[in-house]
Amino acid sequence: MMCCAHGAEGLVKEQIAREGWRLAFSRPGFVTAKHDQPRQSPTGVFIRTTAKSLGSAKGDHSSQLIEKLKAAIADETVAFDQLHVWPRDRTAIGKFDFEPGIDEVSAAVADEIFHGLNDLHVATGVTPILKCTEPNQIAESGERVLDVVLVDPSQWFFGMHDANTLPTRWPGGVQPVQPAYEPISRAYFKAAESIAWSGFDMRPGDLAVEVGSAPGGACGRLLEMGMDVIGVDPAEMDPRINNHPRFIHYPARAGDLPRRVFRGAKWLLVDSTVKPDATLSTVRNMVDSRETDFRGLLITMKLGQYDNAENLNRWCDFIRSWGVKRLEVRQLARNRCEVCAAVTV
Ligand SMILES: C[S@@+](CC[C@H](N)C(=O)[O-])C[C@H]1O[C@@H](n2cnc3c(N)ncnc32)[C@H](O)[C@@H]1O
Numbered sequence: 001m002m003c004c005a006h007g008a009e010g011l012v013k014e015q016i017a018r019e020g021w022r023l024a025f026s027r028p029g030f031v032t033a034k035h036d037q038p039r040q041s042p043t044g045v046f047i048r049t050t051a052k053s054l055g056s057a058k059g060d061h062s063s064q065l066i067e068k069l070k071a072a073i074a075d076e077t078v079a080f081d082q083l084h085v086w087p088r089d090r091t092a093i094g095k096f097d098f099e100p101g102i103d104e105v106s107a108a109v110a111d112e113i114f115h116g117l118n119d120l121h122v123a124t125g126v127t128p129i130l131k132c133t134e135p136n137q138i139a140e141s142g143e144r145v146l147d148v149v150l151v152d153p154s155q156w157f158f159g160m161h162d163a164n165t166l167p168t169r170w171p172g173g174v175q176p177v178q179p180a181y182e183p184i185s186r187a188y189f190k191a192a193e194s195i196a197w198s199g200f201d202m203r204p205g206d207l208a209v210e211v212g213s214a215p216g217g218a219c220g221r222l223l224e225m226g227m228d229v230i231g232v233d234p235a236e237m238d239p240r241i242n243n244h245p246r247f248i249h250y251p252a253r254a255g256d257l258p259r260r261v262f263r264g265a266k267w268l269l270v271d272s273t274v275k276p277d278a279t280l281s282t283v284r285n286m287v288d289s290r291e292t293d294f295r296g297l298l299i300t301m302k303l304g305q306y307d308n309a310e311n312l313n314r315w316c317d318f319i320r321s322w323g324v325k326r327l328e329v330r331q332l333a334r335n336r337c338e339v340c341a342a343v344t345v
Contacts (some may be wrong), residue, residue, distance in 0.1 A: 082264025
């Protein structure tokens with residue numbers, strides 16, 4: 001069973017059908033499938049979470065659903081290290097201010113399930129079925145996670161996955177972030193997620209550039225991490241960012257600035273409302289210059305509509321043609337109809 005952004009399920013289905021999966025139950029933001037051969041659960045650009053299904057239950061009372069969950073895991077001989085409970089995305093990210101992740105209902109249900117499983121043990125002995133002390137904790141790498149997806153509050157899907165990469169350790173694949181200050185825009189969370197997911201070794205004192213920086217959510221995150229930051233955007237920055245002693249604003253379009261402005265910068269974030277072809281051509285010019293020495297790029301590629309994902313391979317080939325060391329692409333949990341490319345130069 002897989003979760004993705006509301007609207008991206010068509011792309012997920014196309015991808016996994018090509019890999020020989022037979023589609024089963026699905027809803028916007030949620031896809032299940034079967035395979036005739038033993039297979040690892042699918043992964044891909046638009047797949048936010050993936051788990052081996054353990055069954056599902058429908059009913060009006062959570063106590064009934066918890067009984068069905070207990071029955072579904074009654075034969076498990078190995079305890080679960082973590083319990084993750086989250087809702088499928090109920091609408092497109094950003095629409096009506098919707099943000100993915102654990103909402104009030106799923107937090108309450110998570111507590112109920114956690115307490116409901118209190119008296120359950122593994123099939124072969126006296127070990128409690130859950131090892132965690134509360135639900136929805138970040139899993140350690142290698143931990144075994146019991147997943148419950150609220151496809152609707154009255155319809156739950158059960159599954160399990162082994163945590164390894166960062167997004168598989170986060171409940172529902174959504175990074176839990178506690179901002180130090182009120183973020184200036186939701187791009188704060190998107191930047192935080194892209195930085196964590198990329199694994200880039202960004203350190204205090206590094207110089208980072210953001211193209212498409214206004215009003216300044218992402219720059220706020222970079223400044224909070226102790227970096228020196230250059231923001232490039234014809235639009236105005238929020239004064240809380242503009243007045244920061246480690247911030248410089250160039251009120252211009254990225255393509256119009258001389259490359260020497262970016263001398264000494266290690267990291268480049270791009271979040272401008274520009275089509276990917278034009279964005280990538282600007283980034284190539286910035287990277288492919290003797291004046292610059294970027295180590296890592298986090299490029300938001302705005303799809304506009306999901307049909308445009310058909311261009312992804314072409315965009316990736318173009319990035320690879322710069323001779324980069326590593327390229328990974330993912331629709332981050334906090335991405336709207338867009339994907340993030342993490343590029344090690
Ligand atoms: C989604 S907003 C960026 C949000 C921002 N990253 C934040 O953290 O708050 C997109 C921005 O791209 C800017 N933009 C559009 N074309 C641009 C270009 N060619 N160069 C730089 N910025 C551009 C727009 O002015 C707009 O402020």
